[in-house]
Each structure stands twice: as structure tokens, then as C-alpha cells.
Amino acid sequence: MTPRRVLLIVSGGIAAYKSLELVRLLAKAGMAVTCVLTEGGARFVTALSLQALSGEAVHTDLWSLTGESEMGHIALSRSADLVVVAPASADLLARMAAGLASDLATTLLLATDTAVLVAPAMNVRMWTHPATVGNLATLAARGVAVVGPDEGVMACNEFGPGRLAEPPAILAAILARLDARPGDGAGRLAAAPAHGPDHGPDGRALAGRHALVTAGPTHEAIDPVRYLANRSSGRQGTAIAEALAALGARVTLVSGPTALPDPPGVDVRRVESARQMLAACEAALPADVVVCAAAVGDWRAAEVAAHKMKKTPDAAPPTLVLVANPDILATLARPGASRPPLVVGFAAETQDLERHAVAKRLRKGCDWIVANDVGAHTGTMGGDSNTVLLVTAHGTEAWDRMPKHEVARRLALRIADALAEAPPAG
Numbered sequence: 114m115t116p117r118r119v120l121l122i123v124s125g126g127i128a129a130y131k132s133l134e135l136v137r138l139l140a141k142a143g144m145a146v147t148c149v150l151t152e153g154g155a156r157f158v159t160a161l162s163l164q165a166l167s168g169e170a171v172h173t174d175l176w177s178l179t180g181e182s183e184m185g186h187i188a189l190s191r192s193a194d195l196v197v198v199a200p201a202s203a204d205l206l207a208r209m210a211a212g213l214a215s216d217l218a219t220t221l222l223l224a225t226d227t228a229v230l231v232a233p234a235m236n237v238r239m240w241t242h243p244a245t246v247g248n249l250a251t252l253a254a255r256g257v258a259v260v261g262p263d264e265g266v267m268a269c270n271e272f273g274p275g276r277l278a279e280p281p282a283i284l285a286a287i288l289a290r291l292d293a294r295p296g297d298g299a300g301r302l303a304a305a306p307a308h309g310p311d312h313g314p315d316g317r318a319l320a321g322r323h324a325l326v327t328a329g330p331t332h333e334a335i336d337p338v339r340y341l342a343n344r345s346s347g348r349q350g351t352a353i354a355e356a357l358a359a360l361g362a363r364v365t366l367v368s369g370p371t372a373l374p375d376p377p378g379v380d381v382r383r384v385e386s387a388r389q390m391l392a393a394c395e396a397a398l399p400a401d402v403v404v405c406a407a408a409v410g411d412w413r414a415a416e417v418a419a420h421k422m423k424k425t426p427d428a429a430p431p432t433l434v435l436v437a438n439p440d441i442l443a444t445l446a447r448p449g450a451s452r453p454p455l456v457v458g459f460a461a462e463t464q465d466l467e468r469h470a471v472a473k474r475l476r477k478g479c480d481w482i483v484a485n486d487v488g489a490h491t492g493t494m495g496g497d498s499n500t501v502l503l504v505t506a507h508g509t510e511a512w513d514r515m516p517k518h519e520v521a522r523r524l525a526l527r528i529a530d531a532l533a534e535a536p537p538a539g
């Protein structure tokens with residue numbers, strides 16, 4: 114049997130030394146490894162070490178590939194079952210996101226039709242910089258898988274996320290990625306549809322896809338009979354779940370308390386609080402897309418009284434101390450192996466809609482924001498229609514006012530379009 118082949122790109126970071134261990138583990142697991150070393154990578158490890166461990170020539174230069182007259186770099190990019198970038202420097206991730214082909218590594222990454230897995234490694238501030246967050250989101254939306262980074266003390270003595278995932282964890286991610294697509298050319302991306310999103314095993318655009326949707330308000334208990342809530346009816350999120358199911362997706366709807374019936378063909382998980390909603394979402398992963406339409410309470414009572422709080426004559430009313438709830442959208446959008454390729458958030462604002470929505474997209478690390486004006490005059494909260502802005506990395510689109518089920522249908526079609534080229538979530 115021909116061994117499965119990994120094209121390993123080693124870029125410039127202090128963690129590049131761990132790529133040597135990764136090559137050793139891959140070889141031990143019976144895989145063939147072709148290494149590509151970037152100019153930055155060559156400052157940290159030598160081609161000779163990679164060559165000795167992989168037993169194959171190491172490629173460093175776009176212009177010296179033998180057989181370049183026969184498009185050697187194209188052949189190299191397609192000869193593998195999986196392309197792995199470990200470590201992936203901030204610089205290389207930025208160049209990938211921008212679609213540059215300025216050296217051998219980026220040319221291969223742009224020319225390949227093979228699935229790509231990146232293992233980022235960098236200083237914590239580089240990792241949390243909006244530029245890197247945005248680049249990761251762009252790559253994830255294109256179907257690039259991410260492993261790590263880990264959290265811990267860094268070479269620069271700072272603490273936080275940014276350490277390269279350990280080589281055994283990268284190996285596990287590689288095996289999972291390869292095993293998800295058995296057979297010859299296992300890691301190749303599905304070809305883009307010739308026309309429109311009308312494809313998939315049963316002919317529907319989202320057949321074979323898993324969509325996770327949140328809807329409704331959350332209820333944050335104060336005591337056994339009182340809670341903090343908001344005016345969300347859950348209609349928009351539930352309509353989105355229905356519209357995604359109509360396009361053939363397997364849909365999990367995590368819904369806060371609403372008066373709506375379960376949409377047919379949708380797996381509905383009812384929750385009350387933000388923390389329950391996050392746990393239900395995480396349990397439902399992996400997903401190809403998550404749409405966070407729920408109006409999640411930002412705060413909850415610091416302490417929930419075990420018994421109904423009593424009104425005592427002449428005593429001052431109690432003071433409610435609040436603490437922050439987990440940020441579900443930001444958590445699901447965080448780069449990592451379980452991040453869905455497409456993460457869509459909702460922004461409910463009462464003023465300065467577009468500015469807040471653009472900022473929210475970057476702050477949360479999600480791919481799209483659907484922003485709606487929920488000021489009392491609009492009748493959006495609890496009503497049947499909605500006026501939304503769709504904010505993506507490419508700009509903002511203003512949609513006309515339309516029924517919520519039509520907003521849902523259009524959004525589902527856009528999601529199908531966006532996922533057309535991404536491999537199904539593992």
C-alpha cells in the first residue's frame with residue numbers, strides 16, 4: 114500500500130525545532146513526509162536535519178525546483194494527502210490569508226487543492242492581535258483546519274496562548290484529518306459546484322453538513338421564581354434553523370426559553386441560562402457552520418438564592434450583584450481544531466448599527482455579523498420582520514426590510530455558497 118504523504122511546511126518561529134520531532138513521529142506512523150522550509154524557518158532549523166529525519170530532499174526555493182518547466186511546484190503541492198504548516202508563523206498565516214505567492218511555501222499553499230492543517234505558534238500578543246485573529250478567521254472560513262496553539266509560558270517569558278501544540282497532538286490532528294477522508298487523494302477539497310449551491314449527496318445545497326444554531330433569550334435565575342431575561346422571541350434564530358434544514362443540513366438548534374414549537378426535522382435542545390447554552394453548543398460540535406442568533410444575557414446574578422427572596426417590611430430592597438456570563442460567540446469563534454469553518458454572529462443594537470457590528474465582528478473573531486436594529490420603534494424584537502446588515506470581511510450589505518423567514522432563507526443560501534468549497538467538518 115502506498116504510504117500516505119504529508120507535505121510539511123516549516124516556517125520561521127522559535128518552535129521550529131519541534132517540527133523535527135513531528136517528522137520523526139510521522140515517519141514512525143508509517144507516513145511519507147516531504148518538507149518545505151521557509152526562509153524564516155531556515156533561521157531556526159536546518160534543511161539537513163529535516164532531510165535526515167524524513168529521508169527525502171527538503172525544498173526551500175521556488176526557483177530551484179527541478180522540473181519547474183513541468184510546473185514542479187504545482188506537482189509538489191498536489192502530491193500530498195495533506196498539507197501541514199507547523200509551526201505556522203504569524204507572517205505565513207497573514208500571507209496565506211492574503212493569497213500571496215511570494216515564496217515556495219505560499220505558492221504551494223495557493224496552488225494546492227489538498228486540505229490544509231496549520232499549527233500556529235507565536236507570542237501571545239501576536240496571537241491575539243486583531244490582524245492574526247482576522248487572518249485565522251479567513252483561513253478557517255476557507256476550510257483550513259487549525260490545531261493549537263497551547264497555553265503556557267512562552268520562550269519570551271510571557272504567559273498565554275501561542276505555544277505550538279505538542280507534536281503528538283499535531284500528529285493526532287493529522288491522523289484525524291486523513292482518516293476523515295479515506296482513500297486516494299483523501300485530503301482533497303471538494304470541487305466547487307459548477308453552478309450555484311445546488312449540490313450534495315441528496316441534491317440539496319447543505320446535504321451532509323451540520324449546522325448549529327442558537328436562538329431565543331436566556332433566563333438567568335435570581336431565585337427559584339425570578340430571573341433576568343430579555344425580549345427576544347427566538348423567531349429569527351428558529352427560522353434560520355428551519356431554513357438550513359430545508360437546504361438539507363442536519364441542524365442542532367440550541368434554544369433558550371421561547372413560546373415557539375420545535376421546527377420539524379431539527380434537533381432542538383432547550384436550555385435556560387447562558388452557561389447551559391454554551392455547554393449545549395460545545396456538546397453539539399463539530400459543525401460546519403454555527404449561527405449565534407440567541408440574545409444571550411451578558412450578566413447573571415453572582416449568587417442565586419436557594420429560596421424565594423422575601424420582601425421584608427421596612428427593609429431596604431436587596432442589591433443585585435451581577436457577574437459576566439461566558440461569551441458564547443467569541444468562544445465558538447476562537448481559533449482551534451473545533452472551530453466551525455463558518456461562524457456567524459448576530460448584533461442587536463439600538464444605535465450606530467454598522468459601526469458597532471463591524472467592531473463586533475473583529476472583537477469576537479467571527480466571520481460574519483448579521484446586525485439588526487432592535488430599537489423599540491422598529492418592532493424587531495418579538496415582531497415578524499427584520500431589517501439587517503450583513504457584515505463580512507468584504508464589507509457591509511444592507512438588506513431591505515423583509516419577513517424573518519425570508520432573512521433566514523437568504524442567509525441559509527449565503528451559508529451554502531460559502532461552504533460550497535469547504536470540506537465537511539470532522
Ligand SMILES: Cc1cc2nc3c(=O)[nH]c(=O)nc-3n(C[C@H](O)[C@H](O)[C@H](O)COP(=O)(O)O)c2cc1C
Pocket residue numbers: 123124125126127128151152153154201202203204205234235236239
Ligand atoms: C528569535 C525570533 C523568534 C521568532 N519567533 C517567532 C514565532 O514564534 N512565531 C512567529 O510567528 N514569528 C516569530 N518570529 C518572527 C518570524 O521569524 C518572522 O515573521 C519571519 O519573517 C517569518 O518567516 P516565514 O514566514 O518565512 O516563516 C521570530 C523572529 C525571531 C528573530
